[in-house]
Amino acid sequence: MKASRTGPAVIVLLGALYFVLPLVATFEFSLSMLRSIWSFEAYRVVFADPQFRTTFSFSVIAALATIVLGALLVVPTAYWVRLRFAKLRPLVEFITLLPLVIPPIVLVFGYIRLYNSSSWLPFTNSAGGTNLLLVFGYVVLSLPYMFRAVDTGMAAIDIRTLTEAAESLGAKRSTILFRVILPNVRAAVLSGAFLTFAIVIGEFVLASLLNRPAFGPYLALIGANRAYEPAALAMIAFAITWACMGLLQVFASGPPGRPRSGRSLFKLARRAAR
Amino acid sequence: MSFLEIRGVSKSFGQNTVVSDFSLDVAKGEFVSFLGPSGCGKTTMLRMIAGFETPSAGRIVIDGEDVTALAPNRRRIGMVFQAYALFPNLSVADNVAFGLKVAGRSKPQISARVEEMLTLIGLPHLGDRYPYQLSGGQQQRVALARALAPSPRVLLLDEPLSALDAKIRLSLREEIRALQRELGITTIFVTHDQEEALSMSDRIVVMSEGRIEQCDAPFAIYNRPRSRFVAGFVGTLSRVEGIVAPDRSVTVEGCPIILAEPPRAAAGTPLTLALRPEAMRLEPSADRINRLVAIVEDAHFLGSVVRLKLNVAGGTVLADTFNRPTTPPPARGAWVDLHFSPADVFALEADEATSSKTAEPA
Numbered sequence: 001m002k003a004s005r006t007g008p009a010v011i012v013l014l015g016a017l018y019f020v021l022p023l024v025a026t027f028e029f030s031l032s033m034l035r036s037i038w039s040f041e042a043y044r045v046v047f048a049d050p051q052f053r054t055t056f057s058f059s060v061i062a063a064l065a066t067i068v069l070g071a072l073l074v075v076p077t078a079y080w081v082r083l084r085f086a087k088l089r090p091l092v093e094f095i096t097l098l099p100l101v102i103p104p105i106v107l108v109f110g111y112i113r114l115y116n117s118s119s120w121l122p123f124t125n126s127a128g129g130t131n132l133l134l135v136f137g138y139v140v141l142s143l144p145y146m147f148r149a150v151d152t153g154m155a156a157i158d159i160r161t162l163t164e165a166a167e168s169l170g171a172k173r174s175t176i177l178f179r180v181i182l183p184n185v186r187a188a189v190l191s192g193a194f195l196t197f198a199i200v201i202g203e204f205v206l207a208s209l210l211n212r213p214a215f216g217p218y219l220a221l222i223g224a225n226r227a228y229e230p231a232a233l234a235m236i237a238f239a240i241t242w243a244c245m246g247l248l249q250v251f252a253s254g255p256p257g258r259p260r261s262g263r264s265l266f267k268l269a270r271r272a273a274r
Numbered sequence: 275m276s277f278l279e280i281r282g283v284s285k286s287f288g289q290n291t292v293v294s295d296f297s298l299d300v301a302k303g304e305f306v307s308f309l310g311p312s313g314c315g316k317t318t319m320l321r322m323i324a325g326f327e328t329p330s331a332g333r334i335v336i337d338g339e340d341v342t343a344l345a346p347n348r349r350r351i352g353m354v355f356q357a358y359a360l361f362p363n364l365s366v367a368d369n370v371a372f373g374l375k376v377a378g379r380s381k382p383q384i385s386a387r388v389e390e391m392l393t394l395i396g397l398p399h400l401g402d403r404y405p406y407q408l409s410g411g412q413q414q415r416v417a418l419a420r421a422l423a424p425s426p427r428v429l430l431l432d433e434p435l436s437a438l439d440a441k442i443r444l445s446l447r448e449e450i451r452a453l454q455r456e457l458g459i460t461t462i463f464v465t466h467d468q469e470e471a472l473s474m475s476d477r478i479v480v481m482s483e484g485r486i487e488q489c490d491a492p493f494a495i496y497n498r499p500r501s502r503f504v505a506g507f508v509g510t511l512s513r514v515e516g517i518v519a520p521d522r523s524v525t526v527e528g529c530p531i532i533l534a535e536p537p538r539a540a541a542g543t544p545l546t547l548a549l550r551p552e553a554m555r556l557e558p559s560a561d562r563i564n565r566l567v568a569i570v571e572d573a574h575f576l577g578s579v580v581r582l583k584l585n586v587a588g589g590t591v592l593a594d595t596f597n598r599p600t601t602p603p604p605a606r607g608a609w610v611d612l613h614f615s616p617a618d619v620f621a622l623e624a625d626e627a628t629s630s631k632t633a634e635p636a
Contacts, residue, residue, distance in 0.1 A: 158357060164326055164353070164355070165360075165361075169347075169376055170424060172347060180361055180363075
């Protein structure tokens with residue numbers, strides 16, 4: 001028995017080394033900024049850099065805006081496609097998958113051509129307009145993940161019957177969407193949101209070519225000019241991504257409809273406050 | 275004047291006609307069942323009353339208001355679904371309150387009404403629970419309370435008992451009927467279960483292939499089925515083949531059978547006779563002047579009832595007899611005499627007898 005287990009164990013070990021070794025090496029390197037001792041000096045330098053803070057908060061805000069806009073676009077679309085245009089679903093799925101096939105560079109060049117300062121809709125004339133364009137681009141990039149997550153979430157509940165039940169009780173379409181459908185696919189929207197967050201935080205191409213002060217271009221700049229800080233930044237980016245994945249696991253694993261502990265705690269606190 | 279009027283309603287999906295020329299008047303407070311096999315159009319008709327489907331032709335009037343083109347959320351109807359369709363993110367109380375909130379009632383009004391409804395369905399203590407914490411029967415009762423809370427004009431029940439187990443189904447069916455009587459609410463109940471329809475309804479609409487086969491009180495539907503389809507679908511029916519005799523009786527295996535309504539066919543034509551299992555007796559009596567000789571193929575002891583599967587002239591005839599402690603059921607292979615009165619047997623039209631598949635005993 002033991003002999004037959006050695007083979008798989010070796011493969012798992014090799015696989016783990018493949019993933020873990022570079023990580024360990026990067027982490028080890030990020031700690032060795034000061035000579036002959038291990039320290040968090042590189043992290044201190046990174047956190048002390050005002051550019052880190054501005055670019056990181058810029059990307060966080062962009063990510064949040066992307067999530068809100070993406071959810072507002074995807075939830076009603078997925079809902080309508082499932083409810084009324086079931087035949088169009090393959091087409092919509094195909095469209096949402098396009099960002100995985102078309103490189104972001106194509107997207108951003110298209111944007112720049114369409115919305116440059118001499119076009120009919122000069123988004124790039126102002127910083128605000130360009131920021132908006134950036135968020136639109138991020139929404140497109142996150143579409144495959146957002147749509148899939150929300151669509152799967154809607155498959156788990158009987159949206160047709162829930163819609164009809166709400167309709168028979170006198171509810172309008174908007175009421176149904178916000179009071180019945182959205183709360184029941186909240187877990188799915190959240191899991192899509194965390195994936196979106198992870199993508200937007202590290203995104204380079206769109207932000208760089210639209211010349212926005214985002215975290216991705218900052219990461220690239222530091223990587224090109226410094227030695228230890230990029231390693232620290234890579235570890236920070238990893239931590240953020242993993243935190244997102246962890247939250248995704250926590251929020252997406254519960255069955256639909258069950259009030260999550262966080263919310264019940266919130267409710268309890270609210271009741272206690274009264 | 276009728277409260278709910280359905281006038282010549284038809285519905286087609288492309289080439290496929292699901293409901294054709296359906297007309298019905300329902301009085302206020304009446305409980306009407308749509309009964310039929312799956313695919314007979316009963317649910318489509320219900321969904322047209324609810325507004326989830328638009329009729330291809332005809333009109334629907336509720337309380338004098340033509341609602342044919344009205345959106346479902348403006349019809350003021352209550353609907354209960356087979357799959358409960360409670361909102362999983364809302365508590366029981368919030369589910370019941372949903373329609374009231376949408377209607378913009380005040381908070382004290384809502385909470386009073388919710389409490390009233392929960393008491394009505396016998397679950398006053400479960401307001402804080404979530405749907406997933408309830409049993410199927412409880413969920414369906416909450417769904418009923420939710421539908422009734424905004425005081426709808428018509429209550430529509432789409433096979434509400436089908437997903438429940440037998441015992442709950444029985445008790446809930448009585449509860450629904452009692453509640454309906456108490457509130458005096460006009461109710462349409464869709465079911466494929468004849469027992470449910472027979473036990474609950476003021477009137478039953480038996481449907482087949484999108485058409486009304488018969489619309490009558492349960493007693494009349496069962497005892498005086500107007501078509502071969504109704505006779506076969508409602509209750510169990512056994513068929514035996516016979517030949518019309520010159521004296522207008524029907525001869526089956528040499529035994530003359532007298533019908534309350536003598537056959538119109540000429541002497542010598544083959545004819546199919548239909549018999550209800552509960553009309554058969556093994557002992558003769560004054561009015562049971564008809565007799566058939568049969569071999570016992572099987573005897574199912576069901577407690578209060580003994581269901582005999584008998585062979586008459588090569589065909590199967592079922593007979594339900596009451597259990598009597600003194601007489602054990604006949605053994606398999608035994609010869610028995612079946613006695614029944616002329617009123618218990620009727621002739622089936624030739625085409626109907628051969629075309630319908632629904633006469634198979636359940």
